[in-house]
Amino acid sequence: MSEFSTAQVHAGEARDAAHGARVTPIYLTAGFEFDSFAQAEGRFGGAEPGYTYSRSGNPTTAALERRVAALERGREAIAVGSGQAALTVALLGLVQAGDHILSAQSVYSGTRGLFENGLRRLGVEIEFVDDPADLAEWRRRIRPTTRVLFGESIANPGTEILDIAGVATVAHENGIPFVVDNTLATPYLLRPGDHGADIVVHSASKYLGGHGSTLGGLVVDQGSYDWAASPFAHLTGPDEWLDGASYVDVHGAAAYTAFTRSVVASLFGPVLSPLNAFLIQQGIETLSLRVQRQSDTALAVARWLEAQPEVSGVDYAGLPSHPSHPLAQRYLTRGQGAVLGFTLSGGAAAAERFYDAVELFSRMTHIGDVRSLILHPASTTHAHLPREVREGTGIGPGLLRLSIGLEDPDDLIADLARGIAAVAATDVVVSDAAAEPIPAALAATAGR
Ligand SMILES: Cc1ncc(COP(=O)(O)O)c(C=O)c1O
Known part of the structure; x- marks a missing residue:
């Protein structure tokens, strides 16, 4: 499905084999029943595909995730309860205390608040690039601890346009992932991944939902960043939950989304209601x-x-x-x-x-x-x-x-x-x- 308007109505849909319902159904359920002891064990262990509990995954939400990943031409998406939740989850999947985030100066006020009041209190250092069009300034401000470069494709409210390819080059010269908030542009106007962004974030409360009725957010891993060669020890180092293997060992190119979904989104818990996932998916059909x-x-x-x-x-x-x-x-x-x-x-x-x-x-x-x-x-x-x-x-x-x-x-x-x-x-x-x-x-x- 290469054409955008075709993908926006078909990509990722979950067909209902039991009843033939044409629209992805709303699976409004907290948990999912297991047929047997063995099935429960298999689902929790990951040996058997399927759902366990809606905080970790839900078929309606998964259909939305597939659709947005397809529209951004990304590898995989994680849906959460708001745009703020998407930013928080995307960043906490990367940074820890002592790390440094370098951001364009002109960003949404809630994002600035998250940086300055939320993440700074957790020991993450934040710095703003005064002139995001100046690539030399991005380069100059990178530190050995810089773990994220961040900007908005179209800044809210100043509407400055980010030189995505230019900042991506600076990020990649330094082995750093580049995170772009694409809320104002939407993948219809611009796909940041086509220009080198590694992770794309959306407030789905805006144009994706489109009708001012629903909050939601998405994190899309574009699949461009090499997690195996990254400085992120929580992805490359041994993990107790994985019997001493690393997320990269077990999940390969999906290491970031596997960690961010199972540890950050699921355990911090800013879940998206399946009802809202349905409404956002319906909004996307006319994006x-x-x-x-x-x-x-x-x-x-x-x-x-x-x-x-x-x-x-x-x-x-x-x-x-x-x-x-x-x-x-x-x-x-x-x-x-x-x-x-x-x-x-x-x-x-x-x-x-x-x-x-x-x-x-x-x-x-x-x-x-x-x-x-x-x-x-x-x-x-x-x-x-x-x-x-x-x-x-x-x-x-x-x-x-x-x-x-x-x-x-x-x-x-x-x-x-x-x-x-x-x-x-x-x-x-x-x-x-x-x-x-x-x-x-x-x-x-x-x-x-
Ligand atoms: C660019 C941008 N990113 C993120 C957000 C936060 O989204 P939400 O209100 O869904 O939490 C907003 C909200 O206005 C925004 O404009």
Whole structure:
């Protein structure tokens, strides 16, 4: 199944031989019954294929894993309960205390929180590359303890495009796996594995599920990294559970997924409900149609916003004015995704007026929905960050982020025009937009 739209409806499905149900059934069960003592022993020991308990594996979830692995052209996928769980599981399958993760500066705020508040407390060192387009900076910051290079294919919310092939080269020169969060691009727009990423991570809560109803996440091992030759002693060294053999000895090229599934995902336990696996799989069946339409509309919206005098800048890599435009032309030929940011020159006061004036856009934190959404990052998702860090990652007081849905483009632009009219109608006086405080009304709503 080489064509994407064919694979998205057929790859990995579990046909129901007993009843002929055409859609992969929802196996909503905690555990699986054994026919005999011998079968139970065989399933637990791995000698007999089959399921034991849904925290370690489930047929509906496995069908989703096969489908996403196929769409990313990866070796194997592990599905978990959210995008955050996918990042946590992917990284804990690699790092331990004393190891160092090198990440692009511009990443989703929850990922930054996981790095700085979660993993750092466990003794993992985190460092950010200020200019991810500068390969020399990635090279310069690698330490003997660096075990992961990390970035987002399209960064949330700045929409900077990662030079995946360039960073992969730096990673591989140093024998380090390269982990890429492909949530905003989806495998329809970009397959990071085609350009050298070794592990691809998704929040399936966004475009894969696509309908704003379900949380989920996936970790895909692309099969490109040589685990046998790696510095990961938990994969290459003797393991008690494997009678003194190593994960590489027993599982070969599947060593990372075998360890990450059985030790990290299963024992830390951020499991995906089979019901959510079903819903995400159903969402994937229309992925290419939705993402193409959403990207096309986002480009039209970005062009319209760029022409408004009240707007001082638009962050969308599909526009020639965006610094990542050359990378977008190289990596994102079908479209540049459906998330974009724009800055009102009137600063936070203008952003508040705009935000309160729209009627069709939903005011909420999320992306990838069929509905269009609007967010003021500086007062909500990024409010907890020190101002220098926030503004260093491009989150100014006048920035609004949009996630474009499937509504008619003319209706969306008419709604944005309502926001612009609200800004234009008010005499917003700005002496220094960058230094302007966030209004109390907005600051009060700030969350993580
Ligand atoms: C790029 C990216 N990665 C990961 C996540 C976390 O996903 P989830 O909300 O499913 O935990 C998000 C959420 O917005 C995201 O935008």
